[in-house]
Amino acid sequence: METIGPREARALAERRAARVFYVHPLLRHSMVSLAAAGITHLLSAVTGFFSGDVAYSLPVLTWAVLYLGISGVWFAWTRPSRSLTKTEAFILVALAWIFTPLFSAIPVTAVLHIPLIDSWFESISGYTTTGLTTFTGGVDPYFHKYIPSVEEAPPTILWWRAYCQWLGGFGIVVMFFVFARLGGLPAHLVGLAEGRYQRLEPSIAKSLRALMGTYFFLTLVEVLLLYEAGMTLSDAIYHSMTALATGGFSTHSSSIGFYHSVKVELAAIAGMIVGASNFADIYAILMGKRRRLSGEINSLLIVIAVSVSASTLILWRVGVTWAPYHPLREAAFHAISAITGTGFGISDLSKAHDVWKLILSLLMLIGGSVLSTTGGIKQYRLMIMFKNLWWAVKETVYSGIMVTRRVGGYRANPEELLNAFAVITYFFLTWMIGTIALIAFNPEYSAIDAAFEAASALGTVGLSVGIASATASFSAKVIMMILMLLGRLEVIGFFYALEAARRKLRYR
Numbered sequence: 001m002e003t004i005g006p007r008e009a010r011a012l013a014e015r016r017a018a019r020v021f022y023v024h025p026l027l028r029h030s031m032v033s034l035a036a037a038g039i040t041h042l043l044s045a046v047t048g049f050f051s052g053d054v055a056y057s058l059p060v061l062t063w064a065v066l067y068l069g070i071s072g073v074w075f076a077w078t079r080p081s082r083s084l085t086k087t088e089a090f091i092l093v094a095l096a097w098i099f100t101p102l103f104s105a106i107p108v109t110a111v112l113h114i115p116l117i118d119s120w121f122e123s124i125s126g127y128t129t130t131g132l133t134t135f136t137g138g139v140d141p142y143f144h145k146y147i148p149s150v151e152e153a154p155p156t157i158l159w160w161r162a163y164c165q166w167l168g169g170f171g172i173v174v175m176f177f178v179f180a181r182l183g184g185l186p187a188h189l190v191g192l193a194e195g196r197y198q199r200l201e202p203s204i205a206k207s208l209r210a211l212m213g214t215y216f217f218l219t220l221v222e223v224l225l226l227y228e229a230g231m232t233l234s235d236a237i238y239h240s241m242t243a244l245a246t247g248g249f250s251t252h253s254s255s256i257g258f259y260h261s262v263k264v265e266l267a268a269i270a271g272m273i274v275g276a277s278n279f280a281d282i283y284a285i286l287m288g289k290r291r292r293l294s295g296e297i298n299s300l301l302i303v304i305a306v307s308v309s310a311s312t313l314i315l316w317r318v319g320v321t322w323a324p325y326h327p328l329r330e331a332a333f334h335a336i337s338a339i340t341g342t343g344f345g346i347s348d349l350s351k352a353h354d355v356w357k358l359i360l361s362l363l364m365l366i367g368g369s370v371l372s373t374t375g376g377i378k379q380y381r382l383m384i385m386f387k388n389l390w391w392a393v394k395e396t397v398y399s400g401i402m403v404t405r406r407v408g409g410y411r412a413n414p415e416e417l418l419n420a421f422a423v424i425t426y427f428f429l430t431w432m433i434g435t436i437a438l439i440a441f442n443p444e445y446s447a448i449d450a451a452f453e454a455a456s457a458l459g460t461v462g463l464s465v466g467i468a469s470a471t472a473s474f475s476a477k478v479i480m481m482i483l484m485l486l487g488r489l490e491v492i493g494f495f496y497a498l499e500a501a502r503r504k505l506r507y508r
Helices: 006-018 025-029 032-050 054-077 086-112 116-127 155-183 187-194 204-229 233-244 255-259 262-275 279-287 296-318 327-339 354-364 379-397 414-441 447-458 474-488 492-506
Strands: 021-023 078-080 136-139 146-149
Touching: 021 025, 025 078, 025 086, 032 054, 032 086, 032 155, 054 078, 054 086, 054 155, 086 116, 086 155, 086 474, 086 492, 116 155, 116 474, 155 204, 155 233, 204 233, 204 262, 204 279, 233 262, 255 262, 262 296, 262 327, 279 296, 296 327, 296 354, 296 379, 327 354, 354 447, 379 414, 414 447, 414 474, 414 492, 447 474, 474 492
Parallel strands: 021 078
Antiparallel strands: 136 146
């Protein structure tokens, strides 16, 4: 094989560079959304093919190849004209959470011949790891098209739903870092914009490997737990992906309640709690690393214990007339499903007592840990809120004392305290606005049902009292889609993006 010298190599590089087009960094990196959608459909098509669903896996595979081909050519032949700024990173992440589900929904609309609003709703619910679904077997009232139930949906589409949630949990974030490193985007900017990044190792590359390795390992462990509990291997893999992603999509309309098994419910609970725990802490524990833990896992377990105990007593008082379960079983499963933001269910909550709906609505807004797959306010901010009350008491009682503000072993600076209270405030205001909007456009909904569904969408949970369905109005679907997107970026993330966009337009 003939070798070339430095001069020839430099000349060759210059010729290749001449074929590259330099574009605005936002335009260049926005194609990540198309690539992410393509990867999701590629995985679902391959899995669907091995499931025997050739009729639907082939057209989905065609869309995947088209998406990956276009994005591959785009990344090969373009370069960012400059580095992405911090404000542009905020805009990029917000746009990605809008366009990735949209690109992913288009093939589903084409294959199933259903309205785009329904497939886009399903896609947003998947990537945001919410779990609300329109695949309930009914006619869309606006477009008059039949939307299949999950039992009627082809295996390829069912796997697409699972991959949306599994990748949405952490994969989308990881892919952004990977493409960012290939394209010159500083990876820490994307993490900063989404507000979820935390290094597990000293370098970003090692942190990503550790993150995905932990995610894969925990998914496999959950597969074994569900399989040993009585699920088929296919169902165990499916529900393991959606449990670790705290997404809640299922292969059955009745979710985990389909199995009528305490063992399956306990295995699902284990997956939900792990998925809602801080992955940096889990990684440190698994690897035996000596590092300061966040304290969020302890906080999560305390909140679960208190919520389950209180819920059991309340359900014992009002009675569980809507399900043939002991109050402890109903309280434990649904309280944990709500807090962890998973959305698995074992009973029909549309028939539940209003008190239970209200309790679950509040629990759905809490959420799990910061570096986890769940949504909601997060345990870290909950810890700040309660500790701040104690700090205020100490400073008032012991005049002149300087209280050291520590959360999870780390000193909390004033910016973190302000951010935490801002996010909590935004969450509750958005919940109220979402509830009012649902009732205003759909007067037939009761206030408690609207509040429940708004909390489920905003907390990216997926528990439902029946509003989220194929037969939901166009306005209800749009409102819940907006709430899911806002919840995924903790509301404040979109404010960051809006302010960044306003600033760019102002100083153009």
